[in-house]
Amino acid sequence: MNYTHSGKLPLSPYSMFSVLPERGRDGEDYPSLAQFRLIGTAVIGEDLVGIRGGNGLSDGYNPFDLYGRAERARGKPLPPHLVFAELDERNPSDACAFLNAYGPLEGTSNYRLLSLDELRQWKKTASRSPVPEVYFGSLLGEVPLLPDLPSPQDDHYEYSLRQFWRAQGDFEFSLRLHAALVARRDRLQKLKQVLATKETKCDFRGPNQERQYVNWAREFVMTTMNANLSTLQPRVARVPNTGAVTGVWGCYTLLEAMYLMLFLDIAGWTGRITQCEKCCLLFYTTLDRGNYCSPVCENRARALRAYHNRKGES
Numbered sequence: 001m002n003y004t005h006s007g008k009l010p011l012s013p014y015s016m017f018s019v020l021p022e023r024g025r026d027g028e029d030y031p032s033l034a035q036f037r038l039i040g041t042a043v044i045g046e047d048l049v050g051i052r053g054g055n056g057l058s059d060g061y062n063p064f065d066l067y068g069r070a071e072r073a074r075g076k077p078l079p080p081h082l083v084f085a086e087l088d089e090r091n092p093s094d095a096c097a098f099l100n101a102y103g104p105l106e107g108t109s110n111y112r113l114l115s116l117d118e119l120r121q122w123k124k125t126a127s128r129s130p131v132p133e134v135y136f137g138s139l140l141g142e143v144p145l146l147p148d149l150p151s152p153q154d155d156h157y158e159y160s161l162r163q164f165w166r167a168q169g170d171f172e173f174s175l176r177l178h179a180a181l182v183a184r185r186d187r188l189q190k191l192k193q194v195l196a197t198k199e200t201k202c203d204f205r206g207p208n209q210e211r212q213y214v215n216w217a218r219e220f221v222m223t224t225m226n227a228n229l230s231t232l233q234p235r236v237a238r239v240p241n242t243g244a245v246t247g248v249w250g251c252y253t254l255l256e257a258m259y260l261m262l263f264l265d266i267a268g269w270t271g272r273i274t275q276c277e278k279c280c281l282l283f284y285t286t287l288d289r290g291n292y293c294s295p296v297c298e299n300r301a302r303a304l305r306a307y308h309n310r311k312g313e314s
């Protein structure tokens with residue numbers, strides 16, 4: 001097993017972490033890569049439908065390879081879990097682009113046989129399906145970390161659009177609350193901003209207002225995170241076609257993998273996730289006063305402050 005030194009956890013074995021196939025009847029893990037991308041994802045009825053990229057478990061990808069390559073500094077390409085948190089429920093193209101980039105959130109058996117009408121509809125809409133490199137490059141200002149482009153297959157896979165946004169909403173809310181909780185300044189204001197954006201009402205009052213908001217946010221983050229990490233645990237598994245064993249981390253969906261990535265961020269000590277005070281984009285920073293995702297946002301915020309200062313003096 002290869003151990004790679006990381007700034008977050010000493011000798012953190014990222015090679016252990018991956019999305020694995022579901023356990024067999026004997027409850028044993030198989031250290032094969034189960035996560036795959038979709039191609040041409042489009043909204044068909046109430047589902048997101050795309051064709052599978054790759055021809056089996058042997059050509060899956062490991063989302064933690066992307067997480068391990070992420071640099072903890074502003075203006076750098078984002079790993080999958082931060083891209084996931086930036087999606088907008090009002091735009092179905094965000095969901096299509098994400099599945100094209102990283103594949104289904106849950107399950108590898110959501111195969112769907114399309115009717116002739118559905119197939120015609122899919123072919124018509126799939127031609128306009130967003131290309132992740134272009135789409136996210138425009139949305140985020142930087143092309144995020146992506147797995148290699150797979151070869152298209154004939155199998156169609158589906159994922160419930162409603163289920164996608166429910167999962168995305170809970171994850172984004174937890175991540176942004178965590179970012180507000182670890183803010184270096186204006187923590188109460190940032191917590192209120194997150195709650196207002198998600199249209200969540202928490203009307204705490206009195207002299208201990210900040211502590212009440214902090215306790216509520218901390219409890220939500222803990223409950224949501226722990227619920228999605230409850231099935232994850234390190235295990236020892238057989239290496240296929242050999243007599244050897246290897247270490248694996250029992251992570252069975254991309255959604256679980258992204259909660260594990262956030263767990264590793266929370267457990268780390270060399271940087272934090274924060275939200276740009278100008279454009280609200282999430283980014284990593286190692287600076288105590290890292291409040292802006294790029295020099296562009298920092299300069300715009302400075303110019304706006306200067307404008308209001310001049311206006312106040314006149």
